[in-house]
Amino acid sequence: RHLTDGWILQRDRWPEGVLPSSGGDAAPRVSAQTPDLEVLVGGDLKKAIESLERTRREGRLAAARTLADRLGSSHPDLDPEAAQRIHLFQAELDLAEGALDGAMHRLDAVEGGLRADAVQLRHRVMVLQAELYQRLGRRGEALAKYKVVLAESRDPDDLLRARVGLAHLELLAGDFEVVLAALLGAATDGAKAETAGALHNLRGGALVRLGRLDEARAEFESALAFGRASEDRGLAARALLNRALVERRNGRFAEAEASLEEAAGLAGPTDLLGVRALVMHNLGTLLRDRGDLSRARLSLERALRLRRRAGDEYGIATTVGSLALLDMEQGVIGRAAITLGEAQDLLAAGGHEAERALIEVHREMVETLLGDPVRQAVAAASESTSLAHARRSALRAQSDGDIVGALSVLRGALADPSINGGVAERFRTVSLAHALEEDEERRVELAAQLVELGETLGPARVREARFRTAASHRPDELLSGSAGFGSDGRLDLEWAAVLQLAAVARGPQWADARRRASRRAAQLADHVLDQVPAERRAAAMDRVVRLARGGSAPTAPPPAEQLSLEWFSRVNRQLAASEGLEELLALVLDQALECTGGRRGLMLLRQPDGLEVLSTRHLGSESASGGDRQLSSSLVRSAMESGDTILTQDIASDPRFSEAASVQSLELRAILCVPIMGSAGA
Numbered sequence: 001r002h003l004t005d006g007w008i009l010q011r012d013r014w015p016e017g018v019l020p021s022s023g024g025d026a027a028p029r030v031s032a033q034t035p036d037l038e039v040l041v042g043g044d045l046k047k048a049i050e051s052l053e054r055t056r057r058e059g060r061l062a063a064a065r066t067l068a069d070r071l072g073s074s075h076p077d078l079d080p081e082a083a084q085r086i087h088l089f090q091a092e093l094d095l096a097e098g099a100l101d102g103a104m105h106r107l108d109a110v111e112g113g114l115r116a117d118a119v120q121l122r123h124r125v126m127v128l129q130a131e132l133y134q135r136l137g138r139r140g141e142a143l144a145k146y147k148v149v150l151a152e153s154r155d156p157d158d159l160l161r162a163r164v165g166l167a168h169l170e171l172l173a174g175d176f177e178v179v180l181a182a183l184l185g186a187a188t189d190g191a192k193a194e195t196a197g198a199l200h201n202l203r204g205g206a207l208v209r210l211g212r213l214d215e216a217r218a219e220f221e222s223a224l225a226f227g228r229a230s231e232d233r234g235l236a237a238r239a240l241l242n243r244a245l246v247e248r249r250n251g252r253f254a255e256a257e258a259s260l261e262e263a264a265g266l267a268g269p270t271d272l273l274g275v276r277a278l279v280m281h282n283l284g285t286l287l288r289d290r291g292d293l294s295r296a297r298l299s300l301e302r303a304l305r306l307r308r309r310a311g312d313e314y315g316i317a318t319t320v321g322s323l324a325l326l327d328m329e330q331g332v333i334g335r336a337a338i339t340l341g342e343a344q345d346l347l348a349a350g351g352h353e354a355e356r357a358l359i360e361v362h363r364e365m366v367e368t369l370l371g372d373p374v375r376q377a378v379a380a381a382s383e384s385t386s387l388a389h390a391r392r393s394a395l396r397a398q399s400d401g402d403i404v405g406a407l408s409v410l411r412g413a414l415a416d417p418s419i420n421g422g423v424a425e426r427f428r429t430v431s432l433a434h435a436l437e438e439d440e441e442r443r444v445e446l447a448a449q450l451v452e453l454g455e456t457l458g459p460a461r462v463r464e465a466r467f468r469t470a471a472s473h474r475p476d477e478l479l480s481g482s483a484g485f486g487s488d489g490r491l492d493l494e495w496a497a498v499l500q501l502a503a504v505a506r507g508p509q510w511a512d513a514r515r516r517a518s519r520r521a522a523q524l525a526d527h528v529l530d531q532v533p534a535e536r537r538a539a540a541m542d543r544v545v546r547l548a549r550g551g552s553a554p555t556a557p558p559p560a561e562q563l564s565l566e567w568f569s570r571v572n573r574q575l576a577a578s579e580g581l582e583e584l585l586a587l588v589l590d591q592a593l594e595c596t597g598g599r600r601g602l603m604l605l606r607q608p609d610g611l612e613v614l615s616t617r618h619l620g621s622e623s624a625s626g627g628d629r630q631l632s633s634s635l636v637r638s639a640m641e642s643g644d645t646i647l648t649q650d651i652a653s654d655p656r657f658s659e660a661a662s663v664q665s666l667e668l669r670a671i672l673c674v675p676i677m678g679s680a681g682a
Contacts, residue, residue, distance in 0.1 A: 052089055056096070057194070057232040059270025065093050084110050084121055091128055095135070098273055098310030103132055123153040127161050137313045139169060156190030164198050171206055172314070173353045179206040193230035197223040197239065204242055208249065211418075217246045234275045237263040241282050248286060251423040251456050256286060274315070277306035281319050288326055289424035291460030293489030296326055317346035321359050328366055329428075331492025331544045334531030337366045361388050368395045369547075370532065371539045387413055387421035387429045398436055406436055427453040427461060431468060435547050443469075460488045467493060468549065475505040479513060482520070486599060495524040496548040512594050519596070523670075585615035593617060596672060606640060639673040646673045 048071060055064040072078070072086050087110045094103035111125050130145035142165065149162040167182040183203050188196035204219030220242040227236030244259035260283050267275040284299030300323050307315040324339035340363040347356040365388075390413030397406035410433040413419050414426070421429070430453060434446040447469035454465035463484050467473075473481070478501040485494035502517040528544060529537050571591055578584040589601040603615040611633070635657050639646045648654045649670045 049085060049089065054231075056089075056093065057230060057234070059233045059267070059272045059275075061093055061096055061271035065090065068093070080113065080115075081118060081121065084113065084118075088121070088124055088128065095128065095132060096272065096274070098312065100132060100135060100311040103128070107132065119152075120155055120158075123149050123155060123158045127158050127165070130162070130165055134165065134169065135312060135314070139172075143169060156187065157192050157195050160186060160188065160191040160195045160199060164195065164202055167202055167206075171202065171209075172355070174357065176206040176209045179203070180210075193226045194232050194235050197226035197230075197232070197235040200226070201235075201238055201242055204246075208242075208245060213246050213249055217243060220246065233266045233270055234272045237267040237272075237275045238278065240266070241278055244282060244286070248289065248424075249422040253286070253290060253423075253457060260286065273306050273310035274312055277303045277310060277312065277315055277319075280306065281315070281322065284319075284326075285322055288322070288329065289422070290458040291464055291488055291490070292458070293326055293330055294487065295489075297323070297489060300326065313346070317343055318355060320346060321355065324359070325362055328362060329492075330489060331495065331528050331548065332530060333366050333369050333540060333544065334529060334533075337363065337370060338531055340366060358386075358388065361386075361392050365392050365395055368392075368399050369540060369543050371399070371536050371543075386419060387425040389413075390419070391429055391432055394432060394436065403436055403438065407433065410436070423453055423456050427457060427465075431465075432547070434468060435549075460484075460490075463488070464490065464493060467497065473497075473500065473504075475501060475510055475513065478504070478517075482517070483599070491524055491528050492544055492548040495521060495528055496545050498524065499545060500549070512590075516594055519594075582615065586617060589615055589617040598670075598672065604636065611636065635671060635673055639675045643675055643677060645675070646671070 052064055052068055052071075055067065068086055068090050072083065078086075087106055091103045091106040091110070094100070094106060107125055107129055111122070111129075114122050114125070126145045126149050130142040130149070133139075133142035133145065146162040146166045146169075149158055150166070153159050153162070163183065163186055167179045170178045170182060180203065183199060186199055188199065200219045200223035204216040204223065207213070207216035207219060220239050224236055224239035224243070226232070227234075227239055240259045240263035244256040244263070247253070247256035247259060260279065263275075264279050264283075267279050270276070280299045280303035284296045284303060287293070287296035287299060300319055304316065304319045304323070307319055320339060321343035324336050324343050327333075327336035327339055340359055343359050344356060344363065347359065390409050393409045394406040397403070397409065410429060414429060414433070427450065430446055430450050434443060434450055437443045437446055447465075450465040450469055451462070454461035454463075463481065467481055467485075478497050482494050482497035482501065485491075485497060498517040498520045502514055502521055505514040505517065525541065529541060532540050574587055575584065578587055585603050589603055592598070593601050601617045602613055605612045605614050635646060635648075635651075638656070648657065651657050651669060651671055
């Protein structure tokens, strides 16, 4: 939990310990002391700049800026070149903090004040300008600056930074072999550790995308060694994030989480917004792969906020894309279509062809699920370059009634070792194949594969695999399963489960559960089909639920049972027969949950010293757990002070309560809060 909640807070002091050794057992440490100003201004400008650089590498950007400002203001007699070097250092801080406008103005000012013979400074300005343009998505301008530096500079660090920058542009365009060729034989002698580390991280990134995972891991270990040796927390954290990606691709999810946790420990207490955003983004995508979509959304939304603060246009685009893929996996295909379009537009502005192509594949999947009539011809199996491409082609074939063709595409992709994809992508592809397969023997084989893959990924995927592959479910299994899917954020699976529960639960002992399931199905239908055009809602609902349940689930919710006169009479008899206040309040909460389809309920009494919890109930259990006794105090306080009923269907986006800590930590979604007033108005 600390990965998604506590670590992101900025701190004024550093945790004790030492930088992790190669074994990674020691706790991170950065000195809480800042270099003494006299050390900085003792007459040796080179040492002063080195001290500032060390402070920046530690991630203490605010301290580094303060010291740089003091150095410049306390020595107005610094020669022009020394002053310009300090301004360049401040521009690098602007870039690290996401103050891109400030960085641009500062670089323009330095460039305008350079003497004709200040060749090295001019090249350093151009490198920083290129990195700035790259952050802003201005690919052509970045390319031109890098090429000038490569043609003219003799400084080893500037040359390597320009070479790495050019290769990174190729990586964003999806030319991974070109990246490796561009970096082949690149010399690190004379370059800074962070530049050499960036070289290894970039080579590793290209190797991952080519499926050469062992080579990629070796590159990331080299980058990590540079980061540790130079005590550069940002570089070390990036290398750990990349290593976690290799572990994920290899199906070693526990090791991936360990690497992410170590990266969080390095980046958490720093001012490095970009690195912290990367940690949150990668954690979100890992949780999505493991099926924990609720926590995945929290992590990705935090990453998006950090990237917006940092002004990272490419990062914003990739995180928006990841949120869109999460919407798609939840079955919220109307919202996913809109968000995928936004991600495509953002990526198009920066020329990020590889990511843009991936988003396009998923957008076509969503359009197929929506029943969009404007589609291209079905791609052949030989054209599938990834498991996502295969799923896109299969969905198109299925929508055209060609189940045989759809299954042929999926079988070919799953059997082809050259097609890229990790365990999570394989799980998604096998899941689709199982949903479409009509041959019973083949379905049994696919079911076994799906459960095995789920066990590698974690409990949420195991729960999903068993639900998808079971021939039938008892009502109690559906009740507990729907609660689990609700906790995981799997709206599509929860929807399929409550639809089935409402259809199969029979007998008076299941009357209340059946009524709640029917109401919950209606709520989920509104949520899942949000932003879906009215004329496509019925077809979209059919596709989402059938894919979630493998084609055997009911695809329309049964009519919600109305609160009839018989119901009121029964409840009235139960209330009259209750013995004691505790039983009465529990019964009231049970009926409130039944009427609203809520998951949990609390009855509170305002006392002079605060709120007293009188009763708690949870759908499907006798009483709420300790965690369910927690509540949004800001919402309760607002209702009590105003005396008005408060209903919010999406509290995370409600400006009145979205910033409340409890809303994020408890993962609250929809809340109804009703103040019950006494005769005297209390």
